[in-house]
Amino acid sequence: MVGWHEELMDWLQPFLAPLGHRRRRRMCPAYVAGLIGPGDRKSVQPMAARDSGVSYDQLHHFIGSGVWDASALETALLVEADKLVGGDNAWLIIDDTALPKKGCHSVGVAPQYASALGKTANCQSLVSVTLASREVPVMVGLRLFLPESWTDDKERMARAGVPTDRQIARTKPEIALEEIDRVIASGVRFGCVLADSGYGSSGPFRQALSERGLLWAVGLSRRQNVYPADVALVFPVASTGKRRKYHIADQPPVAAEAMLAGEKWQKLSWRRGTKGRLTCLFAARRVRVADGHKHRMLDNRVQCMPGDEVWLVGERRSTGEQKYYVSNLPTDTTLKTLAATIKARWVCEQAHQQLKEELGLDHFEGRSWTGLHRHALMTMIAYAFLQSRRLKAAGRKKKTHRSAAATEHAGRQESDPRDLRTATAATMPPL
Incomplete structure (x- = not known):
């Protein structure tokens, strides 16, 4: 300093x-x-x-x-x-x-x-x-x-x-x-x-982000109800009474935890920590979160209809703890990218x-x-x-390492043209 x-x-x-x-x-x-x-x-x-x-x-x-x-x-x-x-x-x-x-x-x-x-x-x-x-x-x-x-x-x-x-x-x-x-x-x-999840569990918060044209990946309660992505909205006609005002889902929602229970979980690493690579088990599938309009069902229950289609991602940690997330990242996003995005919040x-x-x-x-x-x-x-x-210090260090690596590489070329090993880039100093 x-x-x-x-x-x-x-x-x-x-x-x-x-x-x-x-x-x-x-x-x-x-x-x-x-x-x-x-x-x-x-x-x-x-x-x-x-x-x-x-x-x-x-x-x-x-x-x-x-x-x-x-x-x-x-x-x-x-x-x-x-x-x-x-x-x-x-x-x-x-x-x-x-x-x-x-x-x-x-x-x-x-x-x-x-x-x-x-x-x-x-x-x-x-x-x-x-x-x-x-x-x-x-x-x-x-x-x-x-x-x-x-x-x-x-x-x-x-x-x-x-x-x-x-x-x-x-x-x-x-x-x-x-x-x-x-x-x-x-x-x-x-x-x-x-x-x-303190923010991601709020449907209005997620919807407001989407209305602003933003990409997002947020935590979610494991108890949050979700529908499969292929859920259909039907409009049954009652024989008596008033006509229905809204469509309803053709299948009931389930908790996020239950939705991913049967999925294939993969062990993924998203970055290197002080003790080596950080890894967890992850699974994901496309769903529609139950945060649409509320509808009173025949049994007098109030049920939220399906919202927009999003990714539901689950994380199983070595401690046994499980976390759940939702994201509106594109449908072709890989599981590794979803995991890396979610875990970037730690900084x-x-x-x-x-x-x-x-x-x-x-x-x-x-x-x-x-x-x-x-x-x-x-x-x-x-x-x-x-x-x-x-x-700035990291940039100077990286530039110095590159110069040293180039000099060393040139020296190796003179002594042994077959030695083409690449020097590793310097990283940020500890924060």
Whole structure:
């Protein structure tokens, strides 16, 4: 990290211009540098104590109550992320991450499921959006989810500074769709949207992605009802009573788990991990998810009719755990490609961990909506800067290895023209 302060100042120029006032243009690099620099705590007070050029009051005012628009910096972050990892082969990964908290006054804090802890805990929950390619993630969005205990209490939201247009109950999939629209509007390039079952089990979420013309591969509950792809819709005529308004399926739906139970499962590898190739058993077939219009059957059951045809994919892990997914990738997509696409989502977990452990995403000690989102934005900017350095270092390393390999190859040609072994390409350094 020698000389990184100077490089940071140059890299931050697109973010500093929208800030306007020269004091804010000085506080932004100081805050980002404080997140990147040494120290176990990355909250305002210890960062200010480690920087002789700024005071606690200055940093606190900048992040908590300063008058500046974060949207311009969010747009600049999307532009830089697209430069780093954007493209047709990039993934846009939707997930959420929890920030454990004590007390009840920090905005959005409530007992809710925390994936990092694997249980329900008192925490804030943020919907995250990550752009990634070549196993390199860049976080581009973090938006706070407000549980009912907050949206039902207008006074509580007002005390925490929740903007008026955010003082409504919204699900995590709804927040995610708004973020996806923001990413699309910025011109960021990506090829496929990935998400876990917390989002993929929502029929409206999947349908909204398809309406936007997006490819997607998302998790699904094993209990989700599906129909075979060849299900037919019939229109039986009743001898008495009113005429039917909708068609009905000619066969009943079954759970996703049951649909794949009799399929042929194949052992596939999708990437190399620290302990060798990662492998699992996979199976897939074309289905139609039961998320169409609801129809009341003769036995008074309400049954959802077949939706669009998609891939249903099952995964059996060595631990005995089973996971299920659906995707609207083309019908000629191979099982290996489906598996690799589904498993590409893991890099967002890596990004969550690094933002917390290296950059203090969960160290913010303020209570306000504005302060939390600005702190999260600064951590994402810091993370994008670090990723840019890592990619540059990997490029230099790869170029050096290629030059060395070419020299070695030329030497071998002089001594033995039959020796035509190819040097292996260098990989990214550990993140």
